[in-house]
Amino acid sequence: MSILIDRSKKVLVQGITGREGQVRTQLMLEYGTRVVAGVTPGKGGMEVHGVPVFDTVEEARETVGVIDVSVVFVPAPIVKNSALEALESEIKLLVLVPDRVPIYDVLEIVRAAKSAGADFVGPNTLGLLSPGKAVLGMMGGRARAAREWFKQGHVGVSSRSGGITSSIAYYLSKNGIGLSTLVHVGGDPVVGLTHPEIMKRFEADPETKAVVMFGEIGTSQEERVADLMEASEFTKPLIAFIGGKAAKEGTRFSHAGAIIEGERGTYEGKVRRLKAAGAHVAEAFDDIPEVTKKVLKSMGINN
DSSP states (O other), X not given: OOSSOOTTOEEEEETTTSHHHHHHHHHHHHHTOEEEEEEOTTOTTOEETTEEEESSHHHHHHHHOOOOEEEEOSOGGGHHHHHHHHHHTTXXXXXXXXXXXXXXXXXXXXXXXXXXXXXXXXXXXXXXXXXXXXXXXXXXXXXXHHHHHOOEXXXXXXXXXXXXXXXXXXXXXXXXXXXXXXXXXXXXXXXXXXXXXXXXXXXHOTTXXXXXXEEESSSSHHHHHHHHHHTTSOOSOEEEEEEOTTOOTTOBOSSTTOBOBTXXXXXXXXXXXXXXXXXXXXXXXXXXXXXXXXXXHHTTOOO
C-alpha cells in the first residue's frame, strides 16, 4: 500500500498545456502515474504526450469517467477557480502546486473541500511520490532521477519544504533506507493536508513502519503531531527535525508559513513538545539517516 497515490488512481492535470503542465505531465507518465486527461480552457481537442485535453473538468469526466486526483498547474490567481471546478466534478484529492495563492482563496478551497468530503495538498507544494508506484506534481524532477534516488521501503516522509523532502528521501535511500510515500505538505501558512493529517494516514498504512518529519518554526503543525502521539492516535516511531533554530522572534524563515509569533511556533517549543511525546528528534539534519537506522534496527527492520 501507499498513502494518497498508487498506480490505480486516475489523474487529471489542470493547466496541462502550459510549460510546467507539459513538463510535469511527462514526469508523471514516465514514472507510471495514470494520467488520463488534461484541462486547458480553449485547448480542447489537443493532446499532450498522448493525453487528451478538454476545455473543462466536467467534459473530461464525461469522457474518461470518474477521476480520483487533479494536479493543478495554473497561475496563482486562478487556482481557486480551478480547484472549485475540480471539486464540483467530485474529484476527491487535489494537488495545488503553485505558490503565491492568495490566503483568502485558500480558505475558500478549504471550505469547499470540507463540504465535498475531499482533500488537497498544498498550495506551494512539489506534490507527493510513492516510490515504484506513482508521483503527483513535480517530486524528483525527472522520472529516471526519481527512480534512482528514491528506493521503496517502509519509511514515510512528511515535510514542509519541497527541497528538503527530496533531500531527506535521497539521503535515506543512499543509506539503504527504503521509503513508502513522500509528501510535501506545502510551505504556506494555510495548507490542505497538514503534518497531523498525513500522520493519521501513515498510521493506517501497513506498509509504513516509521515516519520522518521535517518541521519548521511557525504554525502549530508539529505541536499537533505531538498531541496525536500523546493521544495514541499516532503510534509509529517518529523521527523529527525542526528547521529555524537560529531565527529570531518576528522574523520569517524560508517559507510564508514559517514565522514566530511570541511563544507560538518556536523552535524550542516544537522540540520540547515532540520529545515529551516520544519523538526521536535529530539535532542536525545530517543525523536523520543514522537516527532512522537506529529506530528501524530497534524494531527488527532491515530496510
